[in-house]
Amino acid sequence: MSAAVSATKDVPFNSQLEEDLKNKGTNNKVVGEADRVPHTEDAEGTESEAEEDPKFKLDLGPRFSLKEQIEKDNDDESLRKWKEQLLGSIDMSAVGENKEPEVKIVSLTIICPGRPDLILPIPFTSDAKKSIFILKEGSQYRLKFSFTVSNNIVSGLKYTNVVWKTGVRVDNTKKMLGTYSPRLDPYTYELEEETTPSGLFARGTYSARTKFVDDDRKCFLDTSYYFEIQKSWPTPI
Numbered sequence: 001m002s003a004a005v006s007a008t009k010d011v012p013f014n015s016q017l018e019e020d021l022k023n024k025g026t027n028n029k030v031v032g033e034a035d036r037v038p039h040t041e042d043a044e045g046t047e048s049e050a051e052e053d054p055k056f057k058l059d060l061g062p063r064f065s066l067k068e069q070i071e072k073d074n075d076d077e078s079l080r081k082w083k084e085q086l087l088g089s090i091d092m093s094a095v096g097e098n099k100e101p102e103v104k105i106v107s108l109t110i111i112c113p114g115r116p117d118l119i120l121p122i123p124f125t126s127d128a129k130k131s132i133f134i135l136k137e138g139s140q141y142r143l144k145f146s147f148t149v150s151n152n153i154v155s156g157l158k159y160t161n162v163v164w165k166t167g168v169r170v171d172n173t174k175k176m177l178g179t180y181s182p183r184l185d186p187y188t189y190e191l192e193e194e195t196t197p198s199g200l201f202a203r204g205t206y207s208a209r210t211k212f213v214d215d216d217r218k219c220f221l222d223t224s225y226y227f228e229i230q231k232s233w234p235t236p237i
Helices: 015-024 066-071 077-087
Strands: 102-111 118-121 131-136 140-150 154-165 168-180 183-190 204-213 219-230
Touching: 102 204, 102 219, 118 131, 168 183
Parallel strands: 131 219
Antiparallel strands: 102 118, 102 140, 140 183, 154 168, 154 204, 204 219
């Protein structure tokens, strides 16, 4: 989705590269050195991350709901003030008894200068093979996420996005969004401005997979989709 091309600066589209990959018939990855991570891919272009080694996991003890944490040791004035300073102005109407945080990705928006914002509601489309948006080659764009947090604090919310073209991975983006407390109003987060690649070999259909996970590896959204880069903007319907 919009997030699909969020790191196109690492996509070195050129004729010799694409020709070499086709001739070799491999799944070589075209990514920047800083973005290389251990992973496995199948012929469909899907990706699975290696599971964490259990021996490195820490036992942090029982988890408490945010309501329990706020009310615990309430008779201790110093602890109460410390919690107020740490948690800030928590919206108690968004706090429940559930110990697990809940994050709902409301929408992803593509912002292009001089163009109407392209808002992509979740879920995207029922047609898995249909492109959900088209971008013009060489155009500037910015991605904006809208999401809500309820029940408990979500720690280390992270956005990841992987993009493939003709079976070759051309982008692998990871962005730490931060830690958020529950509230009824949605949060928004904007990524840095990017530029879509241009040229004959940049045009065409791409497949992408977008995920939102937290520090506990809880996944709040895992979706795959298609998008296109074309020579010009699509004609308005």
